[in-house]
Amino acid sequence: MTRTADEVVLALDAGGSRIRAAVLGPDASVLHRASAATGAERGPDAVVEALLELAAGLAAQYRPVAAGIAVPGIIDQAAGICTFAANLGWREVPIRQWAAEELGIPVVLGHDVRAAALAEARLGAGRGCRSFLYVRMGTGIAAALVLDGRILVGGHGSAGELGHLTVRPRGRLCACGKRGCLETVASDPALAGAYSRATGEEVGAEEMWRRAQAGDDVAEWLWDRTVPALADGLAAAVTLFDPRRLVIGGGPAQVGRSCFEPLRAALEKRLAFQTTPEILPAGLGADAGCVGAGLLVLDQRPTPARLGAPPRPRPAARL
Amino acid sequence: MTRTADEVVLALDAGGSRIRAAVLGPDASVLHRASAATGAERGPDAVVEALLELAAGLAAQYRPVAAGIAVPGIIDQAAGICTFAANLGWREVPIRQWAAEELGIPVVLGHDVRAAALAEARLGAGRGCRSFLYVRMGTGIAAALVLDGRILVGGHGSAGELGHLTVRPRGRLCACGKRGCLETVASDPALAGAYSRATGEEVGAEEMWRRAQAGDDVAEWLWDRTVPALADGLAAAVTLFDPRRLVIGGGPAQVGRSCFEPLRAALEKRLAFQTTPEILPAGLGADAGCVGAGLLVLDQRPTPARLGAPPRPRPAARL
Numbered sequence: 001m002t003r004t005a006d007e008v009v010l011a012l013d014a015g016g017s018r019i020r021a022a023v024l025g026p027d028a029s030v031l032h033r034a035s036a037a038t039g040a041e042r043g044p045d046a047v048v049e050a051l052l053e054l055a056a057g058l059a060a061q062y063r064p065v066a067a068g069i070a071v072p073g074i075i076d077q078a079a080g081i082c083t084f085a086a087n088l089g090w091r092e093v094p095i096r097q098w099a100a101e102e103l104g105i106p107v108v109l110g111h112d113v114r115a116a117a118l119a120e121a122r123l124g125a126g127r128g129c130r131s132f133l134y135v136r137m138g139t140g141i142a143a144a145l146v147l148d149g150r151i152l153v154g155g156h157g158s159a160g161e162l163g164h165l166t167v168r169p170r171g172r173l174c175a176c177g178k179r180g181c182l183e184t185v186a187s188d189p190a191l192a193g194a195y196s197r198a199t200g201e202e203v204g205a206e207e208m209w210r211r212a213q214a215g216d217d218v219a220e221w222l223w224d225r226t227v228p229a230l231a232d233g234l235a236a237a238v239t240l241f242d243p244r245r246l247v248i249g250g251g252p253a254q255v256g257r258s259c260f261e262p263l264r265a266a267l268e269k270r271l272a273f274q275t276t277p278e279i280l281p282a283g284l285g286a287d288a289g290c291v292g293a294g295l296l297v298l299d300q301r302p303t304p305a306r307l308g309a310p311p312r313p314r315p316a317a318r319l
Numbered sequence: 320m321t322r323t324a325d326e327v328v329l330a331l332d333a334g335g336s337r338i339r340a341a342v343l344g345p346d347a348s349v350l351h352r353a354s355a356a357t358g359a360e361r362g363p364d365a366v367v368e369a370l371l372e373l374a375a376g377l378a379a380q381y382r383p384v385a386a387g388i389a390v391p392g393i394i395d396q397a398a399g400i401c402t403f404a405a406n407l408g409w410r411e412v413p414i415r416q417w418a419a420e421e422l423g424i425p426v427v428l429g430h431d432v433r434a435a436a437l438a439e440a441r442l443g444a445g446r447g448c449r450s451f452l453y454v455r456m457g458t459g460i461a462a463a464l465v466l467d468g469r470i471l472v473g474g475h476g477s478a479g480e481l482g483h484l485t486v487r488p489r490g491r492l493c494a495c496g497k498r499g500c501l502e503t504v505a506s507d508p509a510l511a512g513a514y515s516r517a518t519g520e521e522v523g524a525e526e527m528w529r530r531a532q533a534g535d536d537v538a539e540w541l542w543d544r545t546v547p548a549l550a551d552g553l554a555a556a557v558t559l560f561d562p563r564r565l566v567i568g569g570g571p572a573q574v575g576r577s578c579f580e581p582l583r584a585a586l587e588k589r590l591a592f593q594t595t596p597e598i599l600p601a602g603l604g605a606d607a608g609c610v611g612a613g614l615l616v617l618d619q620r621p622t623p624a625r626l627g628a629p630p631r632p633r634p635a636a637r638l
Contacts, residue, residue, distance in 0.1 A: 074395075074592070084592065131474035143559075152466075154561025155450035156594040161558045164591065166551070176591035232485070236555050239480045242473025271395070272483065272495035273403065275475040 009297045013112055014051055014071045016139025021054050021185035023062045024292035030287055034058060044089035059103045066106045068293030069099055070115040074139035074157050080109045086175055087139055108296045115292025116150045117144035124283030125247040132245040137250030141183050145241050167232040171211045180202030185229040194222055209251040231266035238274055249282030256281060328616045329383035332431055332608030333390045334371055335406035335458025340373050341609035344504045349606055353377060363408035371421045378422045385425045387612030388418055389434040393476050399428045405494055406458055427615045433470045434611025436463035443602030444566040450560040456569030460502050464560050486551040504548040513541055528570040541580060550585035557593055568601030575600060
């Protein structure tokens with residue numbers, strides 16, 4: 001089968017609160033975007049239904065040749081199964097098979113943060129950097145170490161769980177069951193909750209970040225309070241991974257420089273002989289997960305997309 | 320040039336307090352061992368002299384065809400330079416060139432903990448494990464992540480600095496300039512110091528570990544006190560690296576099972592969804608660094624040693 005100019009792929013990124021979808025061209029350009037609520041509050045099946053419905057609607061309209069799905073949590077990529085995703089309520093969900101049956105096209109399963117990291121490596125803020133740590137801050141906080149375009153998966157598929165470093169041992173209880181994880185301080189729900197408590201106004205994370213962008217005083221004070229905990233977690237990651245660059249996606253990336261300057265200073269203060277990596281906002285914004293899921297598909301297509309080098313073993317890679 | 324049955328290589332491992340040397344056969348078997356004090360208290364030049372003298376003496380006797388030198392700290396492996404090694408007092412020491420001039424044979428420079436990890440991967444407690452974290456506890460504490468026989472180096476050559484994770488923010492000042500690093504609690508000097516204060520007897524680390532092996536009560540109490548801090552550091556490493564196995568070298572490995580059971584329990588208590596890796600004592604003891612330095616040399620020899628697979632890129636390696 002050869003690819004025609006019309007061939008497109010479908011990409012989905014199932015986040016903690018929304019499922020984002022995109023139709024991508026052979027060069028991974030985004031031709032169309034859509035999204036839907038996960039409906040996670042109605043249980044794991046509702047999420048599956050929401051995802052398949054969104055996918056089927058786009059498939060009927062755009063006739064993609066294949067699809068990529070990125071999900072959070074712990075996945076068995078080879079088997080196409082989501083083993084565990086707390087935010088979706090999923091356990092042992094064979095989502096690749098279900099989606100392939102629903103759509104009638106080949107489907108590739110990927111991990112949301114690792115897919116986003118892949119997209120940043122090839123098309124975003126990781127370009128030209130052989131060793132960077134991508135950090136995604138949202139409903140959860142997770143990281144992916146990218147080395148020469150390849151991504152650290154870990155022995156059980158759970159490498160990079162930055163959000164579950166203990167940064168405040170006597171802090172709040174985390175959804176994972178432990179106390180004081182970075183997510184209890186710096187995740188979107190933690191920040192929005194603190195913002196709501198401070199203002200007496202019930203505000204979601206999206207609205208809070210919008211206000212932060214507009215220079216809201218409470219948001220600024222809240223960020224100043226969050227930076228030390230985030231820097232504690234990042235200092236541990238830098239000490240163990242030694243990346244050349246930190247690429248940060250999520251709310252802080254939208255707000256930009258004013259978020260990153262205090263973070264850089266706090267990180268530097270915590271490091272001794274370690275080289276403080278440069279800190280950059282992610283380049284692809286909310287598209288990163290979808291573009292990454294699309295790249296996973298395009299890399300497997302008969303005519304590889306011309307998107308820089310797909311992952312290839314290198315004889316002299318400095319792991 | 321073809322290798323004859325007689326060809327041997329020289330390997331040196333410059334530790335914080337002693338330089339260990341070994342003469343290795345083509346299969347990396349240890350034919351002869353020697354060691355000398357670093358003399359680090361007399362300054363960086365004294366360490367260089369001690370190392371070259373030890374090497375020259377063995378070279379004169381055994382006529383090695385090449386040498387490998389493993390040093391701690393931050394090294395530029397390609398350039399053969401030790402950029403910074405706090406425990407040796409070295410800064411920008413071109414030790415590979417100096418040793419090659421002194422010995423008249425090719426010399427390879429490596430990092431001590433990464434060399435030891437390589438040795439454990441091929442010949443020790445890492446055999447058969449695609450993803451493990453080697454932890455060396457001694458004058459310093461450092462780790463190396465081994466993936467399919469390849470070792471994480473980091474963007475600036477300082478990945479795996481486990482000993483400089485902050486585990487006791489209000490703890491003692493570390494040699495690195497920060498407070499409460501794991502090394503201030505669990506390194507050999509920290510443990511020996513605490514042992515001496517508890518017993519009123521001036522005891523070095525070697526003697527303390529010997530007594531611990533013999534079931535000494537104070538040593539046991541001290542280990543119980545150390546385990547929580549060590550588990551804090553290892554929990555962070557497991558959360559970020561997700562290794563299948565922890566291989567621990569140094570004093571605790573000599574003492575064995577009685578050290579590892581409380582550590583395993585403490586680590587498990589700190590982890591939620593993360594899989595607790597199995598914990599094994601290192602298999603090569605104090606030889607690991609030398610054997611690893613030797614492997615670096617043997618891998619570059621014209622006829623590769625038959626020691627399991629030398630590092631090779633794999634198309635489908637799960638980074």
